[in-house]
Amino acid sequence: MNSSDAVREGLIPLLPRLRRLARALAGQVADADDLVQIVLERALARAAQWRPDAALDKWVFAIARNAWRDELRARGRAQHLFAPEEAGELAADGTGAQPAQQLELAMALAALPPDHREVVALVLVEGMSYGEAAELLEVPVGTVTSRLARARATLQAHLGKDA
């Protein structure tokens, strides 16, 4: 199996997590899946750069974060990263009522500055350690800690409002 096949095969089970990360970063469903598409295309194009001893998830999550940053830059401060897609493409899981808190939290996340949002997405949503997030973001661990603390304080304020 060449590296391109290995990456392609390896990405298939990662798709749900990649979509969750993209949703936390990009916010909108259609934007998030457009981001995933860009990430998959980049990952396949750069498959030769992936070393089999490196974790594929972290490699592709780094591509996702960089692609998201590229889109943010390209679009200035516009909140919609990508052109709106056809509707109804995706759906929630319908497992039950969604508390108002959760809705407000998701909106508060979308309003965070990119530096804070990506740390929240990587650590609190994806579940990376501070060290792993620091490595991916190429910043010191202390920077991850302080960004996360500030982001958390902002999000906590939203949780507290209606609690």
Added chain:
Amino acid sequence: MNPIDDDTLQAYVDGELDAADAARIEAALAHDDVLARRVERARAVRAQLRAAFDPVLDEPVPARLSALLQPRSAPAATPAAPHATPAGGHRATRRRTTHRRWFVPGAALAASVALLAVTFWWWRPGGELVRMQGGQSFAAGALTHALDESLASEPKANAPVAIGLSFRSTDGRICRTFVLRRAPARAGLACRSDAGWELPVLSAVATPEGSELRQAASGMPPAVQAAVDARLRGNVFDARQERAARDAGWR
């Protein structure tokens, strides 16, 4: 004992402390209610985020995404799902049948999406005004009605929703600001998409005790103002343009 700073507390909540430091926090937690509440609040953020985003893991992956991971030499056999548009038409011809569980035939996929598209309703006294769909919020009920029908140039004093500005966004869609007058008062921005009025921002409004908001345009929360600024190109609609936009179905 040293006071426990926020960074340390957060590291504890996120499982980043070594055993000795974690034990120190746990010992302190046992007899410090304030500290226990701080831990609880930090945990709640994490738990709520997981509750908000983990359902994505169980959603069907759109065919256009999984199709990208199919071997390129394979022949086409699976019909394209109607809602799953490949970015390039050529990709559809390279799709193949597969036993993988997220590759379901178009009709079945469409049906499951319809089922899964059951939306979350936001229950509030006064009716459900916001629904969640796939992590995205949309206007519902009376809010949809107001956004569809109400004109800022013809305000209704007792309507639960007051419309503020209407304008065409930089992405070509029509957006309108609104205020939900009933407590808890909220202001937001709605932008018209094919799926309905999408709500990129919804924010609490500080209101004097016991009073209702009369003016939609006054006292817009900064988050809503920022969302408008980010999208506004040119002028907001005047009364004639607003009416014309309504007559054209907000396209």
